Amino acid sequence: MLKSCVILFSVLAVCPLAHAQIFQRELGDFDLKLGTTPSRSMAQGLVKPTAPGSDAFHGGLDLSHDSGLYFGQFSPNMGLSPASTLEVDSYMGFKQPFDQTLGYEVGLIHYSYPKLSPLDSQAFYGGLNLLGNRFGVSFSHDPDRQDSTLFADLGGTQPFGIGVSMKYTTHQLGTPTSVDGGAISSFSDWSVQLSRAWKGVDLDLIYSDSSLSGGDCSAYSGHNSQCDGLLTLKAVRSFY
Template sequence: MLKTCTLLVSALLASPFVQAQVFQRELGDFDLKLGTTPSRSMAQGLVQPTSPGSNSFHGGLDLSHASGLYFGQFSPSMGISPTHKLEVDSYLGFKRPFDQSLGYELGMIHYSYPKLSPLDSQALYGGLTLLGNRFGVSLGNDPDRQESTLFADLGGTQPFGVGVSMKYTTHQLGSPVSVEDGSIRSFSDWSVKLSRPWRGIDLDLIYSDSSLSGSECSAYSGHNSQCDGLLTLKAERSFY
């Protein structure tokens, strides 16, 4: 049962100035991509650069080889405005299919904050594609915590044309956080997303929650926008 249920409806109208732009060309055996959005989702969607804010300047490059090797950098924020700190995500990985129905991916990513160097972190990730469904796991090491994440995207199944993806993360804190009834050393959070296109509009229904509640939420610092249960309806359409 939802601890707190909030319904958020947002329509995002893309213009030529905010629409994702990607430049691509071949360099021998390499494929180069330059763009304003991440050109790939690490570990089949498991580890992904932070979603860029609508008012931040962002971009990056991705270089992949025919053998399956790839590397690149992406900056979710160039740090131009005072509210957005400079962040540079560098990654290296290997992605290869066994056949048309089965493939795998392994790699590592480093999150760097040049103006906040103590906050640098890194993660190892692995992904598996099976009949169009994607599964992944990552192990992250931040300065103040360790994180383990499981991810599943059932895009190959899609009952009634609805896409389903799920993420579950455990957070082990480096130092306990004091709360009203004691201290918090670890917690977990999760999310489930249902997606379906409708008349040119991308509809997402997302439910997120965590293992913390009440006064414990003062220690929450996970992936979700809030500690308690949150139900979000998102509608997005691009006119260009």
């Protein structure tokens, strides 16, 4: 049963860099990318997606070699507003296709919060790309918790032009959180997203939920913006 429903309409017209801008050039055997959106499908989005409501200003760089080796940095949050915190994600990995239909990717990503250094963490990630569909897994180790994520993006199979992506994560807390009637040491959350472009507007229908409910939600600290079931309709239009 859905416990809440939210409809969000966003218009990105603040500056030209607000929507998926990428500058790319070749440097010998290396390929350099500078942009406002993550260049790596696995290094960003799989492990810790950009939180809703984060700064409009974000970006980074990515340097990849013909051999498949790559590394880079991306800041999903520049910490420009009082309610946000500067985050810098540094990553390196290896990506290689077997042929035109199958490939793999493995890597390591380090999350740094310069203003909150004790919260630095790292994660290992990997995945397969099969006919344009991505399947990934990640394991992260923070100072006080461990998270394991399974991810699937069926971008290569879009019935009626609708993209489907799913994520499931288990969270193991280092220190149990006290709640009414006991303590919470672990929980899980998940989300399903349907995406479609319509007349220049990117439409996303997202359902998210977790294994916690009621008073236990005071212990929630997962990927979703809300502990209880949430249905969100998001519409984004770029004027650039």
